[in-house]
Amino acid sequence: MNWILKTFILRFRLCARRPFFWVFILIAVALAMTPLFQEPAGSKLAVGVVLEDQGSQGRELVRLLQGHREYDILVLPRETALDRLKAGKLEAVFVVKENFSRQIERGEFANTVAMYTSPASSAAASISEALITNTLDLWIEKDAVIETRAIMSDWGLSLSEEEIAALRDEIRTVYYNSSFVVVNTYMPLPQKAAERPYQVLVDSVCIYAAFSIFALFIGATWMIENRKLALGLRFAHMGIKPWQGILGDILAPMSMCLLGGLLAVITCSAIGGIPLLVGLGALIPLLLYFTAGAGMLLAVTAFVQNNMQLMLLAPVLTLINASLSGMLFKLPDWAALLEYGSMILPGRWLWLGTNTGGGPLLGMAVCAAAWMSAGLLVSAWRNRAALIS
DSSP states (O other): OHHHHHHHHHHHHHHHTOHHHHHHHHHHHHHHTGGGGSOOTTSSEEEEEEEOOOSHHHHHHHHHHHTOTTEEEEEOOHHHHHHHHHTTSOSEEEEEOTTHHHHHHTTOOTTOEEEEEOTTOSOHHHHHHHHHHHHHHHHHHHHHHHHHHHHHHHTTOOOOHHHHHHHHHHHHHHHHHSOSSOOOOOOOOSSOGGGHHHHHHHHHHHHHHHHHHHHHHHTTHHHHHHHHTTHHHHHHHTTOOHHHHHHHHHHHHHHHHHHHHHHHHHHHHHHHTOOHHHHHTTHHHHHHHHHHHHHHHHHHHTTOOSHHHHHHHHHHHHHHHHHHHTSSSOOOGGGHHHHHHGGGSHHHHHHHHHHTTTTTHHHHHHHHHHHHHHHHHHHHHHHHHHHHO
16 A cells, blocks of 8 residues: 555656646636536527517517517527528527508507427427517507597597506506416426526536546556556566556546546536535545546556557547537437447446436446456556566
């Protein structure tokens, strides 16, 4: 155990002096902060509005639509709006026709607005309800004024502007506060509002883990150097077992990655308003993740001949681990076989452990122990073979 500690301290000092290692760690920490500044997926539905009408009623309709908090109303030119709808960037497009104000002023609402939706949209009904409701709001107010004016005209009376304003206020009060049916629009969100900060922490941890393991992989040049310098032979003369030297060496870059994880968790907790103790709980899955990653690195790089091969292998391993594990994006339904195969990857167990409340913690521990054991055995065998040759 004493030799493991000595080897670890020596290797940690060497790794800490390599600027590129810290650069990759800090880049991973910066990328891990991106969920803090992203709008929750599904919190607002993007809706385009094409305002062809130049009258006051058209502008009032847009104002009413913008009052719906569940929609992100974007006033756009017609071609731009339809192009975005085709590209899937909008859920729907409302077209307020050029005769809208004129017809509403006359107490008519037929053929005043048009709506375009994508067949893939699951919210077409609720979106159309908002358009219809707000159009009827304007029509009811104007039609009530027209009818009242006509009735009073039959009696030889006129309707002043103050009376018109009072009538509109009364209509709005009755319409919004005295209805016998109250319709509440419910927009399903990916998670409850109270769960949002903790999901941000989970996303940040996964993003950091996905990219920081590249620093672990790229910093493994010492493994190749050890074989070339026959350090295993020197360790043997000093009474150090091969696995002790390898374990002490690999613990150093692991610790640096874990320190970066600590920085990411503290920063995310501070900005996201998450209790620090909750954030620090994420370090346990990260420790198991980097342990498994280090073991995988030992097993794979035991067959790498030079640093150039390692430079090519590191991004490939990082990409496979990140993409198949679900840490950056969910695999499509047709990739079910790949998802099952990804159970051997450290990233898959990290994703499961952080997104399911730590339930698969035992699975994470088994994965970490299996990869580390395999890595130590393969690496020790490879070093012994290098000594014999």
